[in-house]
Amino acid sequence: xxxxxxxxxxxxxxxxxxxxxxxxxxxxxxxxxxxxxxxxxxxxxxxxxxxxxxxxxxxxxxxxxxxxxxxxxxxxxxxxxxxxxxxxxxxxxxxxxxxxxxxxxxxxxxxxxxxxxxxxxxxxxxxxxxxxxxxxxxxxxxxxxxxxxxxxxxxxxxxxxxxxxxxxxxxxxxxxxxxxxxxxxxxxxxxxxxxxxxxxxxxxxxxxxxxxxxxxxxxxxxxxxxxxxxxxxxxxxxxxxxxxxxxxxxxxxxxxxxxxxxxxxxxxxxxxxxxxxxxxxxxxxxxxxxxxxxxxxxxxxxxxxxxxxxxxxxxxxxxxxxxxxxxxxxxxxxxxxxxxxxxxxxxxxxxxxxxxxxxxxxxxxxxxxxxxxxxxxxxxxxxxxxxxxxxxxxxxxxxxxxxxxxxxxxxxxxxxxxxxxxxxxxxxxxxxxxxxxxxxxxxxxxxxxxxxxxxxxxxxxxxxxxxxxxxxxxxxxxxxxxxxxxxxxxxxxxxxxxxxxxxxxxxxxxxxxxxxxxxxxxxxxxxxxxxxxxxxxxxxxxxxxxxxxxxxxxxxxxxxxxxxxxxxxxxxx
Amino acid sequence: xxxxxxxxxxxxxxxxxxxxxxxxxxxxxxxxxxxxxxxxxxxxxxxxxxxxxxxxxxxxxxxxxxxxxxxxxxxxxxxxxxxxxxxxxxxxxxxxxxxxxxxxxxxxxxxxxxxxxxxxxxxxxxxxxxxxxxxxxxxxxxxxxxxxxxxxxxxxxxxxxxxxxxxxxxxxxxxxxxxxxxxxxxxxxxxxxxxxxxxxxxxxxxxxxxxxxxxxxxxxxxxxxxxxxxx
Numbered sequence: 001x002x003x004x005x006x007x008x009x010x011x012x013x014x015x016x017x018x019x020x021x022x023x024x025x026x027x028x029x030x031x032x033x034x035x036x037x038x039x040x041x042x043x044x045x046x047x048x049x050x051x052x053x054x055x056x057x058x059x060x061x062x063x064x065x066x067x068x069x070x071x072x073x074x075x076x077x078x079x080x081x082x083x084x085x086x087x088x089x090x091x092x093x094x095x096x097x098x099x100x101x102x103x104x105x106x107x108x109x110x111x112x113x114x115x116x117x118x119x120x121x122x123x124x125x126x127x128x129x130x131x132x133x134x135x136x137x138x139x140x141x142x143x144x145x146x147x148x149x150x151x152x153x154x155x156x157x158x159x160x161x162x163x164x165x166x167x168x169x170x171x172x173x174x175x176x177x178x179x180x181x182x183x184x185x186x187x188x189x190x191x192x193x194x195x196x197x198x199x200x201x202x203x204x205x206x207x208x209x210x211x212x213x214x215x216x217x218x219x220x221x222x223x224x225x226x227x228x229x230x231x232x233x234x235x236x237x238x239x240x241x242x243x244x245x246x247x248x249x250x251x252x253x254x255x256x257x258x259x260x261x262x263x264x265x266x267x268x269x270x271x272x273x274x275x276x277x278x279x280x281x282x283x284x285x286x287x288x289x290x291x292x293x294x295x296x297x298x299x300x301x302x303x304x305x306x307x308x309x310x311x312x313x314x315x316x317x318x319x320x321x322x323x324x325x326x327x328x329x330x331x332x333x334x335x336x337x338x339x340x341x342x343x344x345x346x347x348x349x350x351x352x353x354x355x356x357x358x359x360x361x362x363x364x365x366x367x368x369x370x371x372x373x374x375x376x377x378x379x380x381x382x383x384x385x386x387x388x389x390x391x392x393x394x395x396x397x398x399x400x401x402x403x404x405x406x407x408x409x410x411x412x413x414x415x416x417x418x419x420x421x422x423x424x425x426x427x428x429x430x431x432x433x434x435x436x437x438x439x440x441x442x443x444x445x446x447x448x449x450x451x452x453x454x455x456x457x458x459x460x461x462x463x464x465x466x467x468x469x470x471x472x473x474x475x476x477x478x479x480x481x482x483x484x485x486x487x488x489x490x491x492x493x494x495x496x497x498x499x500x501x502x503x504x505x506x507x508x509x510x511x512x513x514x515x516x517x518x519x520x521x522x523x524x525x526x527x528x529x530x531x532x533x534x535x536x537x538x539x540x541x542x543x544x545x546x547x548x549x550x551x552x553x554x555x556x557x558x559x560x561x562x563x564x565x566x567x568x569x570x571x572x573x
Numbered sequence: 574x575x576x577x578x579x580x581x582x583x584x585x586x587x588x589x590x591x592x593x594x595x596x597x598x599x600x601x602x603x604x605x606x607x608x609x610x611x612x613x614x615x616x617x618x619x620x621x622x623x624x625x626x627x628x629x630x631x632x633x634x635x636x637x638x639x640x641x642x643x644x645x646x647x648x649x650x651x652x653x654x655x656x657x658x659x660x661x662x663x664x665x666x667x668x669x670x671x672x673x674x675x676x677x678x679x680x681x682x683x684x685x686x687x688x689x690x691x692x693x694x695x696x697x698x699x700x701x702x703x704x705x706x707x708x709x710x711x712x713x714x715x716x717x718x719x720x721x722x723x724x725x726x727x728x729x730x731x732x733x734x735x736x737x738x739x740x741x742x743x744x745x746x747x748x749x750x751x752x753x754x755x756x757x758x759x760x761x762x763x764x765x766x767x768x769x770x771x772x773x774x775x776x777x778x779x780x781x782x783x784x785x786x787x788x789x790x791x792x793x794x795x796x797x798x799x800x801x802x803x804x
Contacts, residue, residue, distance in 0.1 A: 387655030
């Protein structure tokens with residue numbers, strides 16, 4: 001009945017052109033004499049129209065009195081009446097049959113249901129004074145026991161009566177159109193594009209919300225016979241359930257937190273008892289209360305977990321809940337389309353913002369990976385590595401061609417592995433070890449030093465980001481003088497150890513510490529590369545530390561410790 | 574000839590030493606190889622050399638700081654480096670030659686020949702490096718008006734009247750300086766762009782008057798070259 005409010009019928013600002021008959025005398029049975037103004041109905045019980053309860057009746061009569069004065073007659077020209085009821089009726093005006101709605105019958109078979117909203121013109125010569133309105137009714141086809149069988153009986157300006165609710169319908173259609181368009185867009189985008197479930201849930205949510213708004217206003221938009229009313233109410237309740245279930249599905253999918261399955265299941269289970277709440281408005285209202293509240297709790301948790309984009313959705317739901325608490329009885333009839341549109345817009349804002357943020361993050365990751373790949377390859381194309389290697393190679397060719405030939409093989413091997421691994425985000429440890437050894441072989445020939453790598457307890461199938469130990473090795477070779485110290489000789493032995501403990505893997509890389517010049521306090525490009533690669537694979541779930549172990553010992557060691565989670569699937573391939 | 578090779582890559586250093594010995598032959602008095610920058614600096618402070626072969630990337634350290642110091646020294650420097658993109662910068666600072674890695678015997682011979690015969694390569698010197706109270710200062714050569722010999726050193730006279738002492742001899746500076754610097758006298762190198770006029774006194778003594786009013790004597794044997802280049 002929301003549109004009655006919306007049309008301002010009950011406002012007292014200007015002299016009314018519509019008035020209602022509030023109370024009727026009611027009698028079960030059927031007698032043509034009951035239509036007559038002269039009939040004495042003072043024995044009949046009198047009820048407010050919307051309180052009339054007639055159960056198991058074949059045919060029953062309602063008699064009410066209409067008071068008209070000349071001023072009202074002048075204002076409300078031409079005159080008509082409107083009866084909103086779950087019944088078929090014949091209307092007698094001052095004893096004369098004036099209009100029929102369906103066919104009134106003593107049995108369900110004899111009755112043909114009338115329109116739920118019934119508008120007719122009244123005679124133009126209706127004078128001032130009291131008029132008797134007698135309604136002969138039957139209501140065999142309701143299909144349920146409604147709280148109200150009759151809603152209103154209005155008399156007044158015919159055009160105004162006939163167009164009551166048009167403004168409401170227009171607003172409803174606009175919001176339903178918007179909701180359905182959003183629904184269609186995201187359903188399409190799921191079907192033909194992203195396959196992202198949050199798209200699907202948002203699409204279905206908007207679709208269900210749009211359908212709910214349309215079905216809710218179907219009565220004003222198209223009208224129907226009163227026997228279909230039960231089906232509309234069932235559809236509204238089902239759609240309300242779907243809207244809330246999809247809302248929960250969307251917010252838990254879009255803003256993932258631990259315990260998602262448990263939370264959604266409990267929320268959905270909580271919606272089930274709503275079906276046993278009496279009255280369709282009660283059912284729908286409770287469904288919204290459960291759906292909005294549980295979604296609100298989830299979004300508040302998401303916000304607490306610093307998923308800032310959840311703020312918009314949370315605001316939308318808070319507004320919806322606020323309106324619901326402010327106008328609990330008119331929410332479903334009058335504010336529903338408004339509430340659902342606002343909610344959907346806020347959900348959309350949240351979704352789009354979160355999507356944009358995810359896309360940016362994804363692009364940043366891709367860009368970082370590409371940069372790391374280039375950085376790794378460039379290190380081996382940069383003149384210092386390449387030209388010194390070639391110079392050493394030409395020297396070996398002139399001095400000992402066999403050594404030169406071996407060096408070419410080793411360089412080829414190193415470049416082959418590098419080309420293979422540089423574009424990947426993780427490689428088996430065995431391959432990393434092979435890369436390190438071929439690099440050491442090249443460097444040993446280039447610098448005429450004895451360089452070795454000792455591997456302790458390594459599982460060659462463990463996944464590691466590419467070239468991280470290779471980079472640590474390069475770093476050590478660049479910043480230490482292994483050939484210069486005559487006391488130790490030009491031998492350097494590097495050590496890589498792998499230790500497993502409580503779901504984590506720890507890698508310890510040790511290099512003999514014979515620094516050239518002072519050790520820089522800041523992190524060099526090598527260590528930055530290692531850190532960036534680890535972040536690419538493990539997010540923030542890793543530890544990297546480096547430093548001199550016992551600098552006063554005779555053979556100090558530079559130790560790098562890398563601690564990462566254990567598990568093949570944590571390292572994206 | 575006394576040669577110092579500063580190179581941290583053992584095999585590359587070996588190649589340089591081997592080839593220098595081959596090419597220089599009997600002329601070579603002494604050859605030494607240093608792998609570390611600070612050792613090389615100490616070595617240069619101890620005893621003079623005639624020619625320095627310098628790698629610009631020693632254990633990841635930028636060798637240009639050392640280069641700025643050595644170009645202010647009395648000896649010539651030949652850079653041997655993989656970083657050819659910095660050759661121009663090195664020439665601007667006053668190196669005699671830039672040998673890119675990987676190098677052949679032929680290329681190294683060219684560098685040695687330049688050192689021995691004062692047969693210079695591209696003259697793109699833009700600064701003269703001066704050692705003054707422990708640090709190195711760069712004087713843009715556009716600011717240099719003339720250079721006067723002072724025993725084993727050279728006095729750099731700038732346009733604004735300042736005088737600075739350079740460790741290189743006048744001959745070595747002549748190797749490096751661009752074409753518009755001309756040796757007009759046994760003891761003078763002049764920036765021809767700074768010359769106002771050529772004058773002669775009775776008795777056929779010639780001299781140049783510079784923009785600053787300074788007069789520079791012109792050697793009789795050097796007069797034809799001056800006339801060719803300047804007039």
